[in-house]
Amino acid sequence: MPSLAIVFTISFYPIYYAVDISLHETRFLQKQAFVGLEQYTRLIRDSEFLRALLISLKYAIGSLVLTLPIGMLFALLLNRPIRFRAAFRTILIIPWTLSQAVTASLWMWIFNPSYGPVKYLLGQLGVSQVVFVSNPDWALTILVLVNTWMTYPFPMVLFLAALQTVPLELYEAARIDGCSASASFRRVTLPYIRSTVMSTAIMLTLQFFNMVTLIYVMTGGGPLGTTETLTMRVFLDGFFNFRVAAAAAVGMVVFLLNIVFSLSYIRVLRQAELY
Amino acid sequence: MWLIRTVLCGLAILSLVVPATVRAETEIVYWDFFKPGDGSPRGNALAENLKRFQAKYPDISVKVEVLRFAEVESKLIQGSAAGSTPDVARVYSYALPLHISAESIQPLDRFAEKMDKSDWLLPWNSTVFAGKKFALPAEHRFFTLLYRKDLLEKAGVKVPTTWDEMCQAAGKINSPQVMGYAFGVSQASAAYYLLEWAENMIITAGGQLFDEKGRANVNNAAGRKFFQVIADLAGKCKASGQAVVQFTYNEIHEGLKTGTIAMAGLGTHRYQTIRAEGAGENLHWAPPPSFEKGKQAPVNVIGWNLVMGKYAKHPEAAWKFMEFMASPETQVITARAGETPSRKSAYKDPWFQTSEAKVMREWSEYIIKNGRSGRYPTGWLEFGQILAQGAQAVVLKGVASGKAWDDVVERYNKSLEGKK
Numbered sequence: 001m002p003s004l005a006i007v008f009t010i011s012f013y014p015i016y017y018a019v020d021i022s023l024h025e026t027r028f029l030q031k032q033a034f035v036g037l038e039q040y041t042r043l044i045r046d047s048e049f050l051r052a053l054l055i056s057l058k059y060a061i062g063s064l065v066l067t068l069p070i071g072m073l074f075a076l077l078l079n080r081p082i083r084f085r086a087a088f089r090t091i092l093i094i095p096w097t098l099s100q101a102v103t104a105s106l107w108m109w110i111f112n113p114s115y116g117p118v119k120y121l122l123g124q125l126g127v128s129q130v131v132f133v134s135n136p137d138w139a140l141t142i143l144v145l146v147n148t149w150m151t152y153p154f155p156m157v158l159f160l161a162a163l164q165t166v167p168l169e170l171y172e173a174a175r176i177d178g179c180s181a182s183a184s185f186r187r188v189t190l191p192y193i194r195s196t197v198m199s200t201a202i203m204l205t206l207q208f209f210n211m212v213t214l215i216y217v218m219t220g221g222g223p224l225g226t227t228e229t230l231t232m233r234v235f236l237d238g239f240f241n242f243r244v245a246a247a248a249a250v251g252m253v254v255f256l257l258n259i260v261f262s263l264s265y266i267r268v269l270r271q272a273e274l275y
Numbered sequence: 276m277w278l279i280r281t282v283l284c285g286l287a288i289l290s291l292v293v294p295a296t297v298r299a300e301t302e303i304v305y306w307d308f309f310k311p312g313d314g315s316p317r318g319n320a321l322a323e324n325l326k327r328f329q330a331k332y333p334d335i336s337v338k339v340e341v342l343r344f345a346e347v348e349s350k351l352i353q354g355s356a357a358g359s360t361p362d363v364a365r366v367y368s369y370a371l372p373l374h375i376s377a378e379s380i381q382p383l384d385r386f387a388e389k390m391d392k393s394d395w396l397l398p399w400n401s402t403v404f405a406g407k408k409f410a411l412p413a414e415h416r417f418f419t420l421l422y423r424k425d426l427l428e429k430a431g432v433k434v435p436t437t438w439d440e441m442c443q444a445a446g447k448i449n450s451p452q453v454m455g456y457a458f459g460v461s462q463a464s465a466a467y468y469l470l471e472w473a474e475n476m477i478i479t480a481g482g483q484l485f486d487e488k489g490r491a492n493v494n495n496a497a498g499r500k501f502f503q504v505i506a507d508l509a510g511k512c513k514a515s516g517q518a519v520v521q522f523t524y525n526e527i528h529e530g531l532k533t534g535t536i537a538m539a540g541l542g543t544h545r546y547q548t549i550r551a552e553g554a555g556e557n558l559h560w561a562p563p564p565s566f567e568k569g570k571q572a573p574v575n576v577i578g579w580n581l582v583m584g585k586y587a588k589h590p591e592a593a594w595k596f597m598e599f600m601a602s603p604e605t606q607v608i609t610a611r612a613g614e615t616p617s618r619k620s621a622y623k624d625p626w627f628q629t630s631e632a633k634v635m636r637e638w639s640e641y642i643i644k645n646g647r648s649g650r651y652p653t654g655w656l657e658f659g660q661i662l663a664q665g666a667q668a669v670v671l672k673g674v675a676s677g678k679a680w681d682d683v684v685e686r687y688n689k690s691l692e693g694k695k
Contacts, residue, residue, distance in 0.1 A: 028377040029356035112526065113518030114454060114535040123451060134520035136671060220463030221660070223520045223667045239349045240465060240656045242377070 015255070022248035029244055039249035048225070049233070049250070055140065056229040056254075059215075060208040062144040063151065067204060068197070070148065071155030076185075078156070079163045096153035103150045104217035108133070111142065136226045139219055143227055147214060151207070155200045162196035163189065198269040205261045209254060230254050300336045301592045306351075306364035308344040320612035324605050328596060335592045345465070348373060351584070355379035360584025362593035363600075365413065368577040369470070369651045375404050376653045380582040382407035386594040394603070394619050396639060397576055401648035410580035411601040414614035415642055416544040417574040418475045418563060425557045426453060426537040434561045441538070441564050442507050445514030448537045455514040457530055457539040458505070459522030460666035466659035468524045471577070472540050473662060474649050476501040479565055479572040489652030490691060491684040498684065500566070502669055502676035509670045520667050531558060542577075543638050547613050560634065562641060575649040576642050578617065610635060615642075654691060661686045 022039050025032040043049045074092055078085060095103070110116050111132040122130050133139055166189060174184045190197070212235045215221070221228035221236070230250055238247035309315065312322035325337055340361065342350060348370050354360045355377060366374060374380045387408050392399040395412065402410040422434060430448040435441040445455030459468035477484050482497020492498070508514045522530075528545055530536030532553050540563060550558050565572035581597045583590065599605060606616035607624045615635050616622065627636050652658070665683035668674040 028352050108521075108526075111521075112529075113516065113521060114457075114526065114530045115533050131517045131521065134517050134671070217463065220461055220466070220663075222462035222663060223671060224664055236657075236660065240660075241654065242352065242373075 018248045018251055018255075021245055022252050024245055026243070026245040028242045035245075039245050040253075042246075043249055043253065048228075049230075051225070052228050052230045052233050052250075053253075055227065056209060056231070056257075058140060059144060059147075059211075059227075059229055060205055062140075063147045063208045064201065064204055066144065066148040067151050068155055068201060070152040071200075072159050072197075074152065074156045075159035075163055076189075078160055092156060093153045095150050096157075098150065100150070100211070100213035101217055103146065104214050107142075107146045107149075108218055133219060134223055136223045139223055139227050143215060143218060146218065147208065147211070150214070151204065155204065158196055158200050159193065162193035166192045195269060198265050202262050202265045205265070206258050209258055209261070300334055301589050302336045302338055303362035303587075303589050303592050303596055304338050304340060305596065306340050306342055306347065306361045308342055308347070308365070310341045311339055316612035317609070317614065320609045320614075323608055324600065327605070327608075328599050331599065332592075332595055335589075335595065337596060351379045352377045355585050358586055360586040362584060362587040362589055363596055364582055364584060365579045366410065366582045367579060368649065369655050371402065371410055371580060371582075372404065372651050373653045373655070374582065375409055379585050380409055381585045381587065381590075382409055383411070383583060383594070383597075384408050386590075386598075387411075390598070396617055396619060396642045397646055397648050401576075402580060410582045411597055412617035413579045413581050413601055414544075414606070414609065415576050415578045415617050415638075415646075416542045416615060417576050417638070417642065417646065418471050418540050419543050419546075419574070419638075419641075420538060420561045420563050421531055421541045421546060421549070422538040422559055422561060423531065423534055423536070423554065423557050424559050426534060430537075434559075435538075435564055436562075437568050438504050438507075438564050438566055442504075442512035442514055445508065445538055446512035449514050449516075452535065454516055454518070454530065454536045455512075455538065456508055457515060457522060457527050457536040458508070458519050459524065459527055460505070460519055460663050460670060461521055461523045461526075462660055462663040462667075464523040464525070465656050466663040468522070468527065469663050469666060470655065470659040471542065473501060474575050474651075475540075475563060475572070476504065478575060478647065479563070484658075485650070485652050489654065491658065491687045493681075493684050493688075495680065495684065498680040499677045502666065502680045505666055506669050506673075506676045510673065517670055520670055543615060544613065546634065562645075571641075571645050573645045573647055574641070576646040577649065578615075615639065654687070657690060658687050661690070 021031060023034060023036060025035050078089055078092070082088070098106070111118055113119055113131050113134065118132070119130070132142055170188045170192070171184060174188050179187060210231055211229070212231050215227055215229060215232055216235065219227040221232045231254060234247045234251045234254065237243045237250065307321060309318040309321050311325055312319055321339070325339070328335075328337060344367070347364065347366060351360060351364060351366070351374060360379060364380075366380070371380075384407055395401075396415060397412065399408075402408060402412060420434070426448060427434065427444075430444075432444040432447055433440075435444045441456055447455070449455035458472060460466075461468070474484060477495070477497045480497035480500040482495050482500075483492055484495075484498070486492055509517070509519065524541070524545075527536060527539045527541055528549060531539060531541070532549050534554070534557070543560070546558070546560055550556075563572045563574065581600055583593050583597065587593045601618070603616070603618040603621035603624070606614070606618050606621040607626060610616050610621065610632070611626065615638055619639075621627075622636065622639055626632055661683050665679045665686075668682075669676055669679045
C-alpha cells in the first residue's frame with residue numbers, strides 16, 4: 001500500500017495537476033477561474049499550434065527513421081569479430097555521453113556562418129556566404145541530423161545487446177537453407193530482436209517528441225518559427241511567458257500523443273510476436 | 276566558601292554561553308549567478324564584498340545560492356507561489372515589472388527613505404513602479420557600438436555616427452570573410468540581443484515601443500524605421516549577411532573577438548571581456564549611431580538590480596545587505612571586476628583616474644548625458660519572440676519593413692488578448 005501511494009504521488013499527481021491547471025485560467029503560477037475546455041478549443045483554432053504539431057511530427061519521425069537504421073547498422077558491424085572492436089565501440093558511443101546543450105553548442109560552432117569550420121571548408125572550395133541554421137528550408141533538417149548524431153548510440157547499444165542473444169544455430173540453419181546475408185537479417189535477426197527494436201522505438205519516439213534543450217539552444221524555434229515544436233511552445237509559454245494554463249494544455253496534447261504512439265507500437269509488437 | 280565557588284563557576288560558564296547566544300547569527304539567503312571566489316573577476320569581487328560585509332555586520336551571515344541567470348525569473352516566481360523566496364536576489368532590469376506583477380518581490384520604501392536619492396547615475400525613479408521603490412541598481416550597462424579598429428582602417432572607413440553612414444561603411448567592409456555590421460535576430464537565447472537593440476533603436480528614432488497598458492504602439496513610425504535599417508543593412512547596403520538570423524549575443528561576441536565581424540551593437544559589459552579574450556587593442560567603442568548627424572543617440576540603461584524577495588525572512592538584515600552591496604565602496608570593487616557602477620560617488624575613487632578605468636568613466640558620462648530607463652511590459656520576452664520572427668521575415672524573405680513591423684505589433688497585441 002505505501003508503495004502504491006508513492007507511485008500514485010510520483011506518476012499520477014503531476015498529470016492530475018496538469019489537467020486541472022489546463023482547465024483554469026492562471027495568473028503566473030496561481031490558479032484562477034475555471035474555464036473548462038477553453039484552453040483546448042483555443043488551441044484547435046490556433047494555426048500556430050497546428051503548425052507546431054506538424055513540426056513535432058516531422059522532427060520525431062525524421063529523427064526516428066534515421067536513428068534506428070544507423071543504430072542497427074553500427075550494432076551489426078560491432079557484433080562482428082572485427083579488429084579494434086572495443087575502440088570502435090568506445091568512439092561510437094561518445095556522442096551519447098554529451099548533453100543536449102553541449103551538443104547544440106558544438107554544432108552551432110561547426111555551422112557558425114562567421115567562423116565555423118564548415119564555413120572555412122566551403123570557403124576553400126570557393127563557396128561563400130552559405131547559411132545553414134538560418135535557412136528556414138534547412139533548419140529542421142539540420143536539427144534532425146544533429147539529433148540523430150547525438151542519439152544513434154542509444155539504439156546501437158540496445159541492439160548490440162539483443163544481437164548477442166540470437167542463437168548462432170539459427171544463422172547456421174539459415175545458411176544451410178541458402179539464405180543470403182540480407183535474408184538472414186530479415187528472417188532471423190529482425191524477428192528475434194523485434195521486441196527490443198519496438199521498445200527502443202517507443203523510448204526514442206517519446207524522447208524526440210519531448211525534446212526541448214537541443215532545439216532551444218540551436219534555433220530557439222526559428223528561423224520564422226520553422227523549428228517551433230509543441231514542447232518548445234510548452235517551454236516558452238510555461239517558463240518565459242508564464243502562461244501556465246496554455247502550456248499545460250499543450251503539454252496534455254503532447255502527453256496524449258505519446259500515449260497514442262506507445263499503444264500503437266505495443267499493438268504492432270503484440271501482433272507480430274513470433275518468439 | 277562553597278557558595279562563592281559555585282557562584283564563580285556559574286558565572287564562568289555563563290560567560291562562555293551568553294555571548295554565543297547574544298551573537299546568534301541572522302542568516303539571509305542571497306541569489307546570485309556568480310559563485311563567490313570562483314576564480315572569475317566577478318566571483319572574486321563577490322567573495323571580497325561578502326567578507327567586508329561580514330566584518331561590518333558580524334551578526335548577519337549571507338548564504339549565497341548560485342543560479343543560472345536564465346533561471347532567476349522562473350525560480351523567483353515559483354518560490355513566491357510556494358511562499359518561499361530568498362531575502363535578496365539579483366534581477367535584470369527587463370524582469371522587474373514581471374516580478375512586481377507576479378508579486379514575487381516587495382517594495383523597499385520603508386527602508387530606502389533615508390538613502391541619498393541624488394547619488395545615482397539614473398534618476399531615483401528609474402526603479403520606482405506605481406509610486407513604490409522596488410530595486411537598487413547594482414550596476415549599469417547600455418547598448419553601444421563596438422568596432423574592430425584594424426578592420427576599419429584596412430577598409431579605409433571612419434567610425435559611423437549615423438545609420439546612413441553605417442550602411443555605407445559596413446557595406447564597404449562586408450566580404451565573405453568579414454561581416455561589416457553584425458546584429459542578431461535569432462529567437463534563441465530569448466531573443467535578448469534583438470530586444471536590447473530594438474528598445475534602443477525605437478527611442479533613437481523618437482518613438483516608444485509600448486503604451487501605458489503594455490500594448491505595442493500601433494502606427495509606430497520609429498518601429499518601421501528600425502525594421503528599415505535591418506532591411507537596408509541586409510539588402511540595399513549588403514552590410515550584413517543572412518547569418519544574422521542565427522546570431523545571438525554570443526555569436527557577435529565571438530565574431531568581434533576573432534575579427535570576423537567589423538562592427539556590431541553590443542552591451543558595454545562585453546567590451547573588456549572581448550578585449551581580454553583576444554581582440555585586445557583592436558576593439559574600441561563608440562556611441563551608438565543615431566538617425567541625425569551631430570545628435571547623440573539616447574540609450575536605455577539596463578543592468579542587474581538588487582531586490583528583496585516577497586517572503587524575505589529577515590527584511591531588516593536583507594536591507595542592510597542590499598544597502599551595502601549598492602554602496603559606492605562596494606561598487607568600486609565590482610567595477611574593478613568589470614561592472615559599471617550605478618552610484619555617482621563611486622567614480623570619486625582614485626581608481627577611476629587610472630587608464631584602466633577610462634572607458635568606464637566615459638560610459639558613466641554618456642549615461643548621465645544620454646541615459647534613460649526603459650519600461651518593459653510583463654510580456655517583454657514574448658514580444659522578443661514575435662519581434663525576432665518579424666525581423667527574420669525582413670532578412671530572409673525581403674518582407675517590406677512597414678508590413679513586417681505592423682505584423683509584429685498586431686501579433687503581439689493579439690497574444691495579449693488570448694491565452695491566460
